[in-house]
Amino acid sequence: MTEQGVRWTTEQVLALAPDEASRKAGGRLGGAGPWSQTGGSASGAVWGWCKGSGSTPYRTVVDLTGPAYKCSCPSRKFPCKHALGLLLLWAAEGVGDPVDAPDWAGEWLTERAAKTARPVAGPVDEEGARRRALRRAERIGAGVTELEQRLVDLVRAGLAGQEQAGYAPWEETAARMVDAQAPGLASRVRELGTIPGCGPGWPARMLEEFALLHLLDRAWLGASGLPEPLAATVRSRVGLPSSGEGETVRDHWLVLAQYDSASPDGRLITRRIWLHGLGSGRPALVLDFGPPGRPxxxxxPVGLVLEAEARFRPGSAGLRADLGERFAAAAADTRVPAGVGTQEALAAYGDALREDPWLESWPVVLGPVIPIPGESGDGGWQLADAQGEFALPVHLAGGRPRSGLWQLAALSGGGPVTVFGECGHRGFTPLTAWHPQGAEPVALG
Structure with missing residues (x-):
C-alpha cells in the first residue's frame, strides 16, 4: 500500500511504548518467529497472529492512521507488547503486500471508522443552554471574587509562612474553584501550592503567579468589555468549554515533539503533541489525558507526517487543536523544518502574548543554532545563532531531564543544529533536534 511504502523507523515505533518493560518485550516480538497470518491493507492497517504461552495465538491489529490498537491479550498496557512487535515487524518490511482484512480485523476497523466519523449535530435547546451558561457564569463570578480576596489577604500578611503552611490550603482553595465550575482556575491554584518547595527565589515566582492569576480574575469580571478573541481566551483559561468551533485546517502535519507531564497532585497525566503544518506553516498543540499509571x-512519534484535519479551538492564541478526519496513515518523514533566529523567536512569543497574556511559551523552530554548555556543566546553557551575536538561555521546564542537554551537545559536536522547543519568559526548552546531515529527528530527554 502507498502508506506502507514509507515505513516508520524502529525508534518511532518504540516511542509508542508506555514504559521501558514494554519496549523490551515488544522488541523481542519484532521478528517473524512468533507471527503468522500477517497482512496489511491499502487503507493503512496491519494485523497478525502472535504465538503466546497459550494454545491460541493472540490476534493483533493496528490502525496506522491513529495509530490505534486492538489485541486479544489480557494486557492493560496501551499499546501492548504484541502491537509494538507487529509494528516493528511492519517497519522491517516483514508484512506482505496489501490484502483484504480478515473478518476479525475488518470488523474492528469498520467499527473504529464509524466511531471516528464526524457526528451529526442534533437539535439544540438554545434557551436551556443560555440559562445553564448564565448560572455557571454566576458561580464562576462568585468563585473569582472569593479567590481575589484570598490573594489580597496573602499579600497583606506576607509570604513568609507559605513554606510551613504546606499544600493543603491551596488544595482546599482549588476544591472551591472546582465547586465554582472553574477548572482552569483550580489548576492554576494547585500549581501555586507547589511553588514554596521549588528552591531559592520562590517568593518572587509566587508573586509573579499571583499577578497572572489576579489579571485573569479581573479579565473574567470585565469580560464583557474585552475584544472577542481575548474574551474567548479568558473563557478558555478559566475552564469554560469553547462556545463555538474555530478554524478547520487540512494539512500534512509533521510531529515535532511529544512528551508527558503530571499534574501537581499526580492525579492526571497530560500528553502534549506539537504539530507543524507543512503547507500552512501553522503550529498546533494536541492534548490528551490519562490517569496515573496509564498513558x-x-x-x-516524532518525525511522522499525517494528512488530517486539525480543528482549532477558539482562544489560547490559536494553538490548541483536535485532530479530526485523517486521510492517510501516518508515515515517516526526514525533512527538517525551517528555523528562525533567536530574536525572531522572542518576537513571535511577544506577539502571542498580546493574544494570550497567560501563555507560558510559544512553539519555535530555532536554526541554525549552536548549543553552548554552561560553566557549571548543567546550568547556564545557551543556544546561540550560528551566524549572529544573539543567544537564548536554556530553561528545562516541567522537570525535563538534563540528559537532553548532553544529547543536544553530542548531536551538535560544536556545529550548528536545528532545534524545536518552547520559547518562554524564562528561556527556551529544547524538545527535538535535527543535525544538518542527519536523516532522523532526535527527541531530547
Missing amino acids: PGSAL
Whole structure:
C-alpha cells in the first residue's frame, strides 16, 4: 500500500511504548518467529497472529492512521507488547503486500471508522443552554471574587509562612474553584501550592503567579468589555468549554515533539503533541489525558507526517487543536523544518502574548543554532545563532531531564543544529533536534 511504502523507523515505533518493560518485550516480538497470518491493507492497517504461552495465538491489529490498537491479550498496557512487535515487524518490511482484512480485523476497523466519523449535530435547546451558561457564569463570578480576596489577604500578611503552611490550603482553595465550575482556575491554584518547595527565589515566582492569576480574575469580571478573541481566551483559561468551533485546517502535519507531564497532585497525566503544518506553516498543540499509571491514548512519534484535519479551538492564541478526519496513515518523514533566529523567536512569543497574556511559551523552530554548555556543566546553557551575536538561555521546564542537554551537545559536536522547543519568559526548552546531515529527528530527554 502507498502508506506502507514509507515505513516508520524502529525508534518511532518504540516511542509508542508506555514504559521501558514494554519496549523490551515488544522488541523481542519484532521478528517473524512468533507471527503468522500477517497482512496489511491499502487503507493503512496491519494485523497478525502472535504465538503466546497459550494454545491460541493472540490476534493483533493496528490502525496506522491513529495509530490505534486492538489485541486479544489480557494486557492493560496501551499499546501492548504484541502491537509494538507487529509494528516493528511492519517497519522491517516483514508484512506482505496489501490484502483484504480478515473478518476479525475488518470488523474492528469498520467499527473504529464509524466511531471516528464526524457526528451529526442534533437539535439544540438554545434557551436551556443560555440559562445553564448564565448560572455557571454566576458561580464562576462568585468563585473569582472569593479567590481575589484570598490573594489580597496573602499579600497583606506576607509570604513568609507559605513554606510551613504546606499544600493543603491551596488544595482546599482549588476544591472551591472546582465547586465554582472553574477548572482552569483550580489548576492554576494547585500549581501555586507547589511553588514554596521549588528552591531559592520562590517568593518572587509566587508573586509573579499571583499577578497572572489576579489579571485573569479581573479579565473574567470585565469580560464583557474585552475584544472577542481575548474574551474567548479568558473563557478558555478559566475552564469554560469553547462556545463555538474555530478554524478547520487540512494539512500534512509533521510531529515535532511529544512528551508527558503530571499534574501537581499526580492525579492526571497530560500528553502534549506539537504539530507543524507543512503547507500552512501553522503550529498546533494536541492534548490528551490519562490517569496515573496509564498513558493517554493518543501517541504520535516524532518525525511522522499525517494528512488530517486539525480543528482549532477558539482562544489560547490559536494553538490548541483536535485532530479530526485523517486521510492517510501516518508515515515517516526526514525533512527538517525551517528555523528562525533567536530574536525572531522572542518576537513571535511577544506577539502571542498580546493574544494570550497567560501563555507560558510559544512553539519555535530555532536554526541554525549552536548549543553552548554552561560553566557549571548543567546550568547556564545557551543556544546561540550560528551566524549572529544573539543567544537564548536554556530553561528545562516541567522537570525535563538534563540528559537532553548532553544529547543536544553530542548531536551538535560544536556545529550548528536545528532545534524545536518552547520559547518562554524564562528561556527556551529544547524538545527535538535535527543535525544538518542527519536523516532522523532526535527527541531530547
